[in-house]
Amino acid sequence: MTTASLPEIAEIWDWLSEVPDPEIPVVSVTELGIIRDARYEGGTLVVAVTPTYSGCPATSVIDMMIEAKLREKGVEDLRLERRLSPPWTTDWVSEAAREKLSAFGIAPPIDGTASDGGMAAKAARLSGKSNLSVACPRCGSANTERISQFGSTPCKASWRCKDCLEPFDYFKCI
Amino acid sequence: MSAVVDLSSAEREVRDKAAMASPVSDRFVTDAALKPAFFDWLCRMGDNALVLGHRTSEWCGHGPVLEEDIALANTALDLIGHTQLWLGLAGEVEGRGRDADQLAYLRDAAQFRNLLLVELPNGDMGVTLMREFLFDAWHHACLSWLIAHSQSPRVAEIAAKAIKEVTYHLERASDLVVRLGDGSGESHARMQAAVDLLWPYTGEMFKSDAIEAELVKAGIVPASETLRETWERTVSEIFEEATLDMPEDGYSHLGGKQGRHTEHLGFILAEMQFLQRAYPGASW
Structure with a gap:
């Protein structure tokens, strides 16, 4: 994929809003407030994800679902970043x-x-x-x-x- | 419950990278002079969470009532989450390519750095809850210090994440210590017996050593003895409400932080590490 054809960040957010929480599928990962950032570093799309609870077993499933969704939309160069701070708060639930x-x-x-x-x-x-x-x-x-x-x-x-x-x-x- | 998913190796790679990548820069993580002490201290934090998490998980399916069973399993899960954060950072600091899983599953008892308090058998519900409470009160005080004062941003961010859950643990344990301590004659007697049994293991939480002193000097960690005042305030306040007697300080069992453990740790590791020892590198 050339730099010129990289999807807009706003579009990335739209795609991420289609990823449901695996435990509570009525809400999306963006509505839960666990996507902290989406940006390009050169041609690499970097998505920062924060865990809800430190030991939540859904965390790795969520990473995988984000990965699968973005791949399905044609994103090839992708990196997920775990962001701990500021720690997730329920205030971020939309x-x-x-x-x-x-x-x-x-x-x-x-x-x-x-x-x-x-x-x-x-x-x-x-x-x-x-x-x-x-x-x-x-x-x-x-x-x-x-x-x-x-x-x-x-x-x-x-x-x-x-x-x-x-x-x-x-x-x-x- | 999370869905059972089959991870392809490419997907697993992305997941593992995500678990490792932290955008926060921290000069202490690559400080060669501090490395041995920093690694050791991170193992102390991680091993406390791991061993207590494992002990607590032993109640899963055996709790006296369903709500307690679920609460204990969730508490254990939080602690295992903290383990991944602390031992993950320990592995990074060590710089030998060991991740949190390798540190948890492939070290022997003498390399574990947890307090003796957390490896003692669960006993009855009274001992389990009292140990949880005595540990949580220390854990909360320690994390609070790290958030407010640690010069290491990576340590501070783990503490800030963990304290939200630890506050929950402390609140729950405090509630139950009060309810059972100030409960029936039987529950009171069992809670007091738990205090008397566990008290000689609490002194270790406030005992400093040379490894800690190095990190105290760097401003990364608190000197253990400075946490005693906050801990004692929490414990005496709850004990008063719970009508429990606080024993006089006497003999303290020591050694866990330096890798000298009770006979109980080996049995925990035999069970916890069996799969990785029998089938090295197994993953699913």
Whole structure:
């Protein structure tokens, strides 16, 4: 591929937005905020990806899916770069993705529920309940409680609705 | 669960390169004079995470309730993630082409640099949770220092990534220590027994040596004893809430950081390293 025919970076981003998260396929890797940069170094396309959780087993699958998508679009000279800093935060999950998560049955992250909320977390612990209400993605009730800080994937916690009685995943805030 | 995928060798190469490539430049990574000490210290961080991660994973499928089983497995997964970061950097610093997997699977017990605390058997849930808590409180203090003060950008960025997860671990362990310590007579007795059993292994966290001193001088790492105050504050606050007694400081078991381990580490490695030892280079 000659330099003149390299695809525009905006087009690269469009292509990346077609790559779904392998664990939560309703959202794309761009909506999750894990693509930190796409640029050319000479004729090489460099895509910087940040992991959500350090040990997330999806990380290498995501790299592979990005690679496969870009190859399919005709990109030949490609390098993936792992970027650790700044560390990924759920603040980077887009608005559109939050709505899709909710429709998929996963309560989206709520600011202020991260563990490093310090005082808020301590107050919540002493009062025996959460400081912020996480809405049930099924019935919308705010009358919910945390069952466990962890869930089916590293990025989720287990909650339950005290009105419709359904358990659900909460995309935990970090 | 991630999908089972068949990686072609070209795909695996791209994946492995991505795992290695970091855009952050750091003069300490190629500092020949510091190399032996820096490599050793990175192994200490990586091996703590690896050995505790392995111990914690032993609960997978055996937790007392499903939520605890999942929580322990996720905690183990986070720790294995930290291992990949620390040992990955250790391999780069060493410069002999060993990656995180090779360091984890192909070193023998005497080359491991983890604290003795993390290699002790899991015992009951009380011992498991108390060990987690005592370690998390130290881990959190150590990572906080590294983020705020380390002159090594690569070390600081790993710490900044890891602390998000470690904060979660500390919060969960604190909750459970309080709930069980201030729980029934039986749960209280087991938690106090766990404290008494593990306490002589906590002193090692605050013991400095010549290797560490070299890195302290370079501004990369904290002197171990400086973390004690923060650790003691966290532990005493939670113990008070949990109605547990903090033992007097007495004898400390030492040696893990220098590669002198208890008999338990060899058994962990025999299980953890079996596949790579029996089928060298196996990958899938």
